[in-house]
Amino acid sequence: MSTWTPQAIEQALLPIVGRHGxxxxxxxVSYEHGARYGQGKALCVVRPxxxxxxxxxxxxxxxxxxxxxxxxxxxGLVGASTPDGSATQVVLSTSRLRQRCxxxxxxxxxxxxxxxxxxxxxxxxxxxGLWFPVDLGANPSIGGMVAANTGGTRLxxxxxxxxxxxxxxxxxxxxxxxxxxxxxxxxxxxxxPDLKQLFIGTSGAGAxxxxxxxxxxxxxxxxxxxxxxxxxxxxxxxxxxALEQDLGDYLSAFEGLSGNAMQAxxxxxxxxRNPFAPEPAPDFAILIELEAQSSKTYTGLxxxxxxxxxxxxxxxxxxxxxxxxxxxxxxxxxxxITEGARALGKPIAFDxxxxxxxxxxxxxxxxxxxxxxxxxxxxxxxxHIADGGVHFNVIWRNDAALAYDxxxxxALRDRIYAMVVQDFAGSYSAEHGIGPHNxxxxxxxxxxxxxxxxxxxxxxxxxxxLCGTVDFGLNATVH
Amino acid sequence: MSTWTPQAIEQALLPIVGRHGxxxxxxxVSYEHGARYGQGKALCVVRPxxxxxxxxxxxxxxxxxxxxxxxxxxxGLVGASTPDGSATQVVLSTSRLRQRCxxxxxxxxxxxxxxxxxxxxxxxxxxxGLWFPVDLGANPSIGGMVAANTGGTRLxxxxxxxxxxxxxxxxxxxxxxxxxxxxxxxxxxxxxPDLKQLFIGTSGAGAxxxxxxxxxxxxxxxxxxxxxxxxxxxxxxxxxxALEQDLGDYLSAFEGLSGNAMQAxxxxxxxxRNPFAPEPAPDFAILIELEAQSSKTYTGLxxxxxxxxxxxxxxxxxxxxxxxxxxxxxxxxxxxITEGARALGKPIAFDxxxxxxxxxxxxxxxxxxxxxxxxxxxxxxxxHIADGGVHFNVIWRNDAALAYDxxxxxALRDRIYAMVVQDFAGSYSAEHGIGPHNxxxxxxxxxxxxxxxxxxxxxxxxxxxLCGTVDFGLNATVH
Numbered sequence: 001m002s003t004w005t006p007q008a009i010e011q012a013l014l015p016i017v018g019r020h021g022x023x024x025x026x027x028x029v030s031y032e033h034g035a036r037y038g039q040g041k042a043l044c045v046v047r048p049x050x051x052x053x054x055x056x057x058x059x060x061x062x063x064x065x066x067x068x069x070x071x072x073x074x075x076g077l078v079g080a081s082t083p084d085g086s087a088t089q090v091v092l093s094t095s096r097l098r099q100r101c102x103x104x105x106x107x108x109x110x111x112x113x114x115x116x117x118x119x120x121x122x123x124x125x126x127x128x129g130l131w132f133p134v135d136l137g138a139n140p141s142i143g144g145m146v147a148a149n150t151g152g153t154r155l156x157x158x159x160x161x162x163x164x165x166x167x168x169x170x171x172x173x174x175x176x177x178x179x180x181x182x183x184x185x186x187x188x189x190x191x192x193p194d195l196k197q198l199f200i201g202t203s204g205a206g207a208x209x210x211x212x213x214x215x216x217x218x219x220x221x222x223x224x225x226x227x228x229x230x231x232x233x234x235x236x237x238x239x240x241x242a243l244e245q246d247l248g249d250y251l252s253a254f255e256g257l258s259g260n261a262m263q264a265x266x267x268x269x270x271x272x273r274n275p276f277a278p279e280p281a282p283d284f285a286i287l288i289e290l291e292a293q294s295s296k297t298y299t300g301l302x303x304x305x306x307x308x309x310x311x312x313x314x315x316x317x318x319x320x321x322x323x324x325x326x327x328x329x330x331x332x333x334x335x336x337i338t339e340g341a342r343a344l345g346k347p348i349a350f351d352x353x354x355x356x357x358x359x360x361x362x363x364x365x366x367x368x369x370x371x372x373x374x375x376x377x378x379x380x381x382x383x384h385i386a387d388g389g390v391h392f393n394v395i396w397r398n399d400a401a402l403a404y405d406x407x408x409x410x411a412l413r414d415r416i417y418a419m420v421v422q423d424f425a426g427s428y429s430a431e432h433g434i435g436p437h438n439x440x441x442x443x444x445x446x447x448x449x450x451x452x453x454x455x456x457x458x459x460x461x462x463x464x465x466l467c468g469t470v471d472f473g474l475n476a477t478v479h
Numbered sequence: 480m481s482t483w484t485p486q487a488i489e490q491a492l493l494p495i496v497g498r499h500g501x502x503x504x505x506x507x508v509s510y511e512h513g514a515r516y517g518q519g520k521a522l523c524v525v526r527p528x529x530x531x532x533x534x535x536x537x538x539x540x541x542x543x544x545x546x547x548x549x550x551x552x553x554x555g556l557v558g559a560s561t562p563d564g565s566a567t568q569v570v571l572s573t574s575r576l577r578q579r580c581x582x583x584x585x586x587x588x589x590x591x592x593x594x595x596x597x598x599x600x601x602x603x604x605x606x607x608g609l610w611f612p613v614d615l616g617a618n619p620s621i622g623g624m625v626a627a628n629t630g631g632t633r634l635x636x637x638x639x640x641x642x643x644x645x646x647x648x649x650x651x652x653x654x655x656x657x658x659x660x661x662x663x664x665x666x667x668x669x670x671x672p673d674l675k676q677l678f679i680g681t682s683g684a685g686a687x688x689x690x691x692x693x694x695x696x697x698x699x700x701x702x703x704x705x706x707x708x709x710x711x712x713x714x715x716x717x718x719x720x721a722l723e724q725d726l727g728d729y730l731s732a733f734e735g736l737s738g739n740a741m742q743a744x745x746x747x748x749x750x751x752r753n754p755f756a757p758e759p760a761p762d763f764a765i766l767i768e769l770e771a772q773s774s775k776t777y778t779g780l781x782x783x784x785x786x787x788x789x790x791x792x793x794x795x796x797x798x799x800x801x802x803x804x805x806x807x808x809x810x811x812x813x814x815x816i817t818e819g820a821r822a823l824g825k826p827i828a829f830d831x832x833x834x835x836x837x838x839x840x841x842x843x844x845x846x847x848x849x850x851x852x853x854x855x856x857x858x859x860x861x862x863h864i865a866d867g868g869v870h871f872n873v874i875w876r877n878d879a880a881l882a883y884d885x886x887x888x889x890a891l892r893d894r895i896y897a898m899v900v901q902d903f904a905g906s907y908s909a910e911h912g913i914g915p916h917n918x919x920x921x922x923x924x925x926x927x928x929x930x931x932x933x934x935x936x937x938x939x940x941x942x943x944x945l946c947g948t949v950d951f952g953l954n955a956t957v958h
Contacts (some may be wrong), residue, residue: 106716106836107722107867129724151667156701160667163642178928187866188630188832188909190640190680192921192951193933197676201669205819217729237585242585245608249728293727299778300787306777328923353667357585388586412621430667442671449657454672456939460932 002439004066009044018057020046021096022280031071031083031091035138036349037437038079041068041087041330049096051179051210058208058467061090067466068092070204072144077349078435080203080469081144092208094143100211101365103128103321108183109166110219113215114143124349130216133158137335142207150199151431153334156386157252157291158217162200168211170199173206173462185213198457203433205463205468220291223252224304227275227330229282230246233360239318240356240386243288248308250290250303254386255334258363259283261382264340264395265333272336275323276289282321286385289327289335334382341380345397348377349410352420356388362424366392368417374412392416421445436469443476451476488523500526500575510550510562510570510664515619515828517558520566527709528575530648530658530689533637537687537946538656540911541570546945547571549683551623552596556828557914559682559948560595562625564945572685578588579690582607588645588664590692593622609695612637616814622688628680630910632813635865636731637696637768641679646692652685652941664692665762674802677936682912684947685940702731703783705790706754708761708800712839715765718797719835719865722767725789729769729782733815733865737842738762740861743819743874744812751815754802761800765864766813768806813861820859824876827856827888831899832909835867841903845871853891855881868909871895900924915948922955930955 013022023031023045033039043066048054061068068090071081083089084176096369101331102109112121119139122131134145136152148167151160158164182196183189195379199207230236236256243251262281266274278305292303304325311322323330341347342400354362363381370379378397383390396404420426429442443451455473458465471477485503492501502510502524512518522545527533540547547569550560560566576594583589584607588764591600598618601610613624615631630639637643646662661675664669678686709715715735722730741760745753753760773780783804791800802809820826833841842860849858857876862869873891875883899905909919922930934952937944949957 005792017799058511074643104834104836106720107834109834138537149669149673151669155666159638159642162673163638171933174927175928180928180932181926182929184904184906185834185902186906186909187634187835188863188868189554189906190628190630190910190912191906191908192913192925193677193681193684193936194628194641194679195929195932195936197673200673202672205672218723241585244697244772246774246777250773293723294785295725298725298789299780300785301778301780306773306779330490353665355581355664356666357581384667390669425663427663427665427668427670429670430665431669433669446671449654449659449661450661450674453651453659453674453939455732457672457674457936458936 004043011047012060013057015058017046017048017053018135019123021049021053023047023195025237028091031074031093033158034079034082035075036077036437038082040083040085041314042091043088043089045093047093047096051171053179054092054097054171054208054210054439055179056067057092058173059197061466062173062177065464065466069223069469070094070147070208071465072115072147073139074140075140076144076476077139078147078429078437079433080433082469094141097210104185105130107185108128108216109213110213111174111185113211114141116142118142118145125216129219132164132214132221133217134161134164142212146200146209147202147204148433151384151387151389153255153384154252155384163164165196165200165216166215168196168199168209169211170207170209173464173467174403183213187215189249197373198206201433203470205436205470205472206458207467217450220293221295222303223327224290224294224307225325225327225330226307227323227427228286228288228311228319230286231316231318231320233364234316236360236385237357242314242318243310246425247290247306249285249421250292251386253287253289255287256385257287257334258379258381260378260380261337264344264380265336265458268340268343269336271331273329275330275333287330312447313316315392318445321359337380337382341393341395344378344380344396345400346396346404348396348412349393350392350394350416351430352426352428353389353425354424355384356418358424359383359385359388359390362420363390363392366419370394374468376400377412400423417441434470439470439476448474480596480837483522483930484670491539492523492525492536495539496525496527496532499740500532502526507570508794509808510553510572511563513558514554515556517561517914519562519564521562522567524572526572526575529578530650531651533687534656534658535574535652536571537652539676539943541636541652544943544945545569548948549573549626549946551594551620551626552618554617554619555623555627555914556806556911557916559912559914561688561948568860573620576689583664584609587695588665588692590690591621592690593620593688595621597621597624601605604695608698611643611693613640613643614697615936616817621691625679625688625691626681626683626911627751628867630863632734632784632863633731634699638741639755643694644675644679645680645694647675648689649670649688650688652943652946662692666694674771680912681699682914682947684949685937686946691883696820697772699772700774701782703773703786703805704804704806705786705811706765706802707765707798709763709765710795710797712797712843713863715839715864716836718793720764721793721797722789726769726785729771730865731770732766732768734766735862735864736764736766736813737807737858737860739859740742740816740858741812743823743859745781747819747822748815752808754809816861820872820874823857823859824874824879826875827875827891827896829871829895830909830911831858831871831905831907832868833899833903833905835864838862838864838867839901841905842869842871845898848894848898849873853887855879856891860931896920913949918927921951929954932934
């Protein structure tokens with residue numbers, strides 16, 4: 001229990017962040033639950049507007065041994081930015097940290113304050129013909145994207161966030177709320193260990209990211225889309241390899257959609273059309289997207305035409321049906337799966353990856369486990385096949401014969417993750433990162449020497465483990 | 480001075496690495512001098528053939544507090560893999576660490592032992608239509624490439640080595656020659672801090688890299704090349720931006736060659752033709768390369784034709800002359816600059832980078848400094864303009880009026896690096912890394928809190944600083 005009265009908190013924090021920067025009582029509610037998991041109660045929410053204010057808040061928390069939880073746009077899916085139920089943690093929201101946005105168009109780089117959202121950044125880049133191409137369903141803050149190292153649907157072309165970070169600024173807990181500037185707007189810089197990497201993909205552990213310098217890309221001038229039905233599981237990888245060989249310069253997405261996933265979306269999301277109508281949705285389909293930055297003036301290339309011709313040549317070999325075209329409609333189907341799945345019942349989410357050479361085999365094996373040992377559950381899987389990622393989501397349907405049973409859910413999780421890691425050399429958290437929600441698996445599957453090194457690193461920047469909700473140490477725990 | 484007699488060394492190390500794995504006396508000579516800087520004397524050279532042998536050697540060194548210097552193909556340019564003159568350091572050469580080469584073509588990944596060279600790897604990948612596209616003048620070992628985080632001429636398309644490392648295995652000094660496996664053949668894996676990053680670009684400090692898992696690419700099916708003369712310095716960046724906008728999917732190199740650089744090559748490298756003959760080489764030229772992975776069958780694209788048409792439209796705007804074509808010949812000119820420069824006299828090498836938006840301004844300013852304050856020196860600069868890197872090399876000509884003077888060289892270094900870092904927000908080591916040769920600049924230009932964090936990290940894996948030739952700590956020193 002906290003011994004801090006509201007008066008004492010106001011006295012300490014109002015001089016630092018001002019009236020707009022401090023939320024207490026009922027105003028904190030929207031900062032206290034995660035987008036998917038996590039629900040707690042904060043001591044208060046602070047919303048500093050400058051790096052200096054972050055520094056003051058961090059210094060105050062450190063001086064009084066008060067844990068703090070950095071939070072961006074609160075779109076994370078593993079509860080890493082949600083306070084626990086103790087009402088002793090300060091949520092440090094970066095939502096007002098958004099003054100700076102310095103674009104260097106000739107360098108194709110931008111430096112932004114951590115609280116700026118992806119959508120805002122892209123709106124600012126658009127008039128210059130640029131964008132930050134790491135895309136995903138939500139609208140996260142840039143700082144949050146770095147903390148989670150988000151991947152998204154176009155990773156095969158643009159890489160994850162880590163691939164696009166040139167520099168960052170972070171406030172460490174120790175020593176004395178130190179501000180570190182790591183990296184600059186440079187593509188080549190080999191001046192010692194690249195310490196900024198220690199702040200990417202760590203779910204806000206140990207430091208608050210306040211500013212980020214990103215490489216950005218030219219916006220594509222052409223794109224082409226198709227939804228295709230493979231002739232077999234084996235054909236999926238053959239098709240992917242053929243695509244990379246024949247149209248590899250352009251491949252930006254290769255998304256697998258299971259029949260269940262498509263059906264869930266089509267049946268439950270209003271106005272969503274089955275693109276295969278009047279036929280029913282097939283057992284499996286792949287959403288292919290190509291993008292070209294180049295100008296037709298010089299290449300003479302019609303990308304949709306090239307894709308269509310490629311698909312025609314693949315016909316009967318690797319594909320047996322194809323819907324050409326309307327990109328917005330096809331992506332709408334892809335992006336509606338989560339909503340459709342939720343309408344069916346309670347989702348049990350698996351964000352996993354394997355070497356992509358084994359992704360179809362993994363999905364088949366995992367589905368077999370569910371069908372055989374958890375027949376009351378319903379698989380709604382979809383994934384980023386080209387990069388080996390799959391959202392192997394399982395639904396406890398509202399109309400299931402058995403009532404929702406957390407012990408069964410736990411048993412399923414243990415089974416699937418064991419299969420991913422041990423049988424398929426994969427990862428139990430491909431994109432979402434580590435939060436309280438899956439920390440036990442970090443403890444189980446990360447070898448002790450690696451956890452020990454992680455613990456040592458954390459000690460250097462945050463010896464009391466005050467910042468963030470997870471501990472990557474030898475005895476990883478939620479705190 | 481070492482108290483180890485040859486007999487004692489043999490007694491300790493022969494049981495671990497065998498007769499082929501231990502070199503002493505005159506056999507060590509080729510392992511004792513760097514490709515450009517560094518010359519010393521080793522206690523002995525060990526060449527373990529397996530990770531287990533590396534582990535045993537590391538354990539022995541740690542137990543007896545003997546410093547060890549990891550060395551790959553010994554092609555590094557900052558002396559980071561060269562022993563000092565004390566004859567007390569063990570050189571650990573990875574040249575026999577080359578059994579494993581597991582290619583997963585469908586995953587586009589490969590796991591190799593650290594001692595395999597880039598050329599060998601590419602020979603193994605070739606039959607599968609794959610390659611590892613980080614290219615450079617030398618033929619380094621893969622472990623060495625990771626330790627140096629090499630960049631090369633095609634970084635703008637494929638990124639540096641860091642961008643292509645999926646996993647690595649390393650032997651730490653502490654605790655107890657621990658073998659760490661960090662990362663796997665996965666493109667998406669957000670399970671905690673990405674600790675493999677601590678072993679990339681650190682010049683062999685703290686650990687011996689024994690195995691690496693790389694992402695590899697499809698080999699291009701088409702390429703196009705031109706050597707163009709820009710109308711002005713300003714036109715260079717305009718041309719680059721126009722290229723990225725109009726042919727951005729294909730741009731793989733955009734290399735700047737100064738007139739002095741071309742002349743040095745043409746005059747001193749046998750059989751090298753001036754591509755602009757009968758006209759003399761211009762003041763500045765840009766080598767443009769496009770590469771397409773895609774098949775002409777589907778795209779209908781003739782890449783050289785597209786480039787030619789683009790150049791035609793740029794004519795008089797950003798370019799005033801162009802030599803279309805023979806890729807081998809044009810690249811030969813580019814790759815002959817170093818040899819040509821060496822023939823002129825003693826090179827003083829600057830491997831620097833700035834935001835590319837400022838690269839032409841930097842080169843102009845740096846040249847002015849040399850012309851004004853060091854008129855007896857001769858600038859032979861060339862660079863990777865698209866990624867902001869420049870080899871601003873300066874030659875103390877054999878026929879210079881003044882005799883070579885190390886104090887003047889030092890003064891020049893200090894001036895140029897100060898300009899790079901302070902005036903142009905750049906890096907004094909873009910590609911070559913930190914070695915004994917430039918550690919003083921690390922000490923000068925890396926803020927103390929960053930060095931402190933680097934020191935802490937090193938302490939975790941190598942508290943006695945036994946491994947590698949440099950110390951990235953608060954008081955960075957050569958040891």
